[in-house]
Amino acid sequence: MNYTFKRRSFLAGIGAAAGLFTLLRRMEQAEAQAVATQRILFMQRPVGTVAQNWFPQGTGQNFTLSRILQQFAALRDRMIVFEDIELPSDRSVGGGHERGTVLMLTGARTRRLYPGNGGDDPIAEGPSIDQYLVNGAPGLQGTAIASLQISCDSRADTPEVSTRNMSYSGAQAPLTPYYQPLDAYSRVFGTMMPGGASADNVAALARARRQQKSVLDFARKDLSRLQQLAPASQRVQLDMHAAAIQEVEAEFDATPGDPAACGVAAPPEPLSIATRLDPYSGDHVVPQRDDVVHSRIGELHMSVVKAAFRCDLTRVVTFQFTPGTNHVSFGDMWPPNPTQFKVHHTTSHDAGSADQAEFLTRVEEFYARRVAAFLQELAAQPEVGGSGSLLDNTLVPYITEVAERNHTWDRMPFLLLGGQNLGLVGGRIWNNGNGGMRSSNDLWMAIAERFGMPGFVLGDTDMHTTPITGLFG
């Protein structure tokens, strides 16, 4: 295993080959504690859906899957289709996809824009639900990596913050996702150490750890001196910094996983992600096809996530296919001329047409197919030292930042999948008992409650009511 990463990583030199067999340890732990592992995996796709091809026919448990949802047929009994969720978008600032992306998981009203970012880039005003869960849900804690953020494409109309980040540790504090599967892999598994677990290597590893740890020690002490001098108004900000140091340190202390044992035989190949941006005017036909590489990036990221789940290296993941202003071009999808490569988001801004709806539907199917296949993989993988499959212990919200191409936020095309061991009662449509729209915050509050955070509320007071009931048995 003679492999070095191009990217310099803080954990460089700390390898899995020191004879640390995560899986065995996991089994021992599981036997000793018999606590079921819990996870949550937020999976996003961009630009909403095409409602007539998304929502199923029927009600309750009696329904016929729609054309797009047909991709999830094998998971039908393990999913809830939401018909009446809305993003609480009222009185927030920011563009359609921009605002939607921030509201989707932070649930907090956006009030300010980043200066200079094209004028529609809202600032998140609080942590996202995944980070609330990381900090508040006991069943989601205790792993080497507190949470992992993944994205498959970094392009947005401008280098803006809002559409390119789903997770926030706090107001104005985005957690930047990994775009390259190789970067995600090196974060999860550290760096390989050639030569295996020889005595020399083990000693070298221990030394390298001591040395790197001294760097963090210094940062911690330095910060605590700064904290003493700073006024009370900066306490929160500096406390967050201290918490970040602590989290990195904890990750650093954790036993690295062995990627092969976790199911990734080789590091992902570095992929070059297209940089072309498509203008709003024009025909949105471009010379290069992105969807093949895009799909590969997604697949490689998913294999890292699956491996991290298998070895219980993290329990909270946010997975973004692309920012809402998706610049990925797709081949074989434009009805009038399938040989053309058509860009997703800018095409969605054209005047409505049957061809456009068909194109957008096909892109939705593209994403649905990949998510469904991945979840089936998780369903096929038994939980090491636990009961059921990885999917049974993983709750998977499948979400997007707008309901449809025209930037509406009611009838959000959301699914909740997996999580059988968490009690998710699948195989049905949820329509709030015909009681009208409910805020997405109510959905996240229900999930927080299920993860052991009763009384948790998300968003401004007028942006939520009570946790949605009846999702879990």
Added chain:
Amino acid sequence: MSSRHPETTNLLSQRPRRASGVNKRALTLALAVGVAIGGCSNKVVDLPEPMLTDLDPNGSGVDPGRGGVTAGGGGSGTSECGPGRLERRAVWLSDIQYANAITQLLGSDALDPEQLPDAALKPFSQKGVVVNTSLLRTRLDLAQGAAASLSGRFSEETGCTTTDDACARSFVAALAERAFRRPVADVELADLTAVYDAGTETNIETAVQLAIQAILASPSFSYRTEFGSGGAAPDGSVELTDHELGSLLSFWLTDAPPDDELAAAADQGRLSDPAELERQVDRLLSSAEGQNSLTLTLMSAWGMSNLFGASKDPALFPEYGPLLQSNMFEETRLFLNQALWGANGSIGQTLTSRRSFVNQALADLYEVPFTGATPTEFVPVELPAGERAGLLTQASLLSARARSDNTSVVARGLFVRSALLCLPRPPPPPEDVIAQVQALLAADLTEPERAEFRAMTSPCNGCHTTMDAFGLMLENYDPIGRFREELAGGDPIEPSVTLDAMGFPGTFDGAVDFVAAAAESPQFSACVARHLAVYATGDDGLATRNCELDEFMQMVPTQTDLRQIVTSLAGSDLLRTRSGEAP
């Protein structure tokens, strides 16, 4: 009135000119704006991205809690001010500043070129001001990379052999002092020694690298402080220390830490002397780096980097792309550097000078002869009189403030209003007229026709009469900034506007006529001063109520050069004092 549109309402019949190719259905929709909502509303709307760019070209954000933005021109500058003094604080260095701090300590080899932030994207570089694991990891990685870069040049950088422990230790101690931009306390040095000692387990070279990594990854390196020292004055303010002031000045003006001379002045406690402070400011602004840094700061305040997000219809503008965008940006940078800092440079020159720089592509765009030896070379040029004068007529700005297939009267008008003159920015259209706004944009109308419609229609005219005229006078420049005598559809352009509502009495015959007046207006120089104050304090919400800002603004003379403004600002309470009890 065109007989092709017999069914249009009397609103339209007031239109003095023919409506060429009006899309009837869309126009009917647009005209269905029935409810008068009365003036500007603060409600927020959802619009397609290109429109939002129109609505908020300076992107300064909607923040009802902060009050409006005025800088002498807003009319409310005389109302009583309140305590606006900034609190004592630690300030997180931006990515650009952090990278510059590393290369100043360890040379340009310390960072991979691909890790260096692009100075052209200055406004994008300071996003994560709250430190979380994501930001922390980024800096830990950069610190480790920079430390590792010493391999192979250890003796060259440290002046020590790889076996001289005493030399290495004193190198580390000296480096910490420069890195922290202040004296280092014994207890800090002891902590740093612990890191060094951990490295000696391997060898001295590793020990030094580890200590460097610890220094560069430390909070003291990534934050600069504005804590002040000594007791509070009767008004509750504390003065920044000399070291703090030195860092503030340096990062503000050069985006880099203090150089040796400024650091020495701070060490010797000389910065509290106004004459010395002025001398240092003058010195920093005499260097090409300092001048260029401040030029980029102004370009960033004017939202010039939005150019890189401004795409154009390739069918209409095949020559426009990333290359032309960066050419345009470069032209403006060169132009501003000369206008601000060249012989007879002044703030006014930025609005009036026709002396710019072009390469072949830009010479074609401006239709001027090109004298460069190679097509990529930028050479000085005098742009055509009557067509061009200063920043407002530069291709970069005109492209950034236009849609992909058409100009945008609103985007350009808002730029002049809020970014150039710092007049209060009107709120976006109320939610209940959004469908009509969209219909208006979709209708087959020219930009002047749309402006005309807005001027005659409530509630649009409540706000648009305070901005559209600024945009209309720029209609002579197409979406990529080429000069034109008629609109794309062949209609003649009437660039003549009256700007009484905006504080510029009289009629102006297009942008070139206007900029002569604007360059001499107190609004413009005060607005430049305000942009600099915002960058110095990192507080884009500096409110009118802020007494320190008011006080400073009153000191800013009109028609001055940038050095004078910077010097006044450097010596002002706005920069030098903070509120609260010093530790």
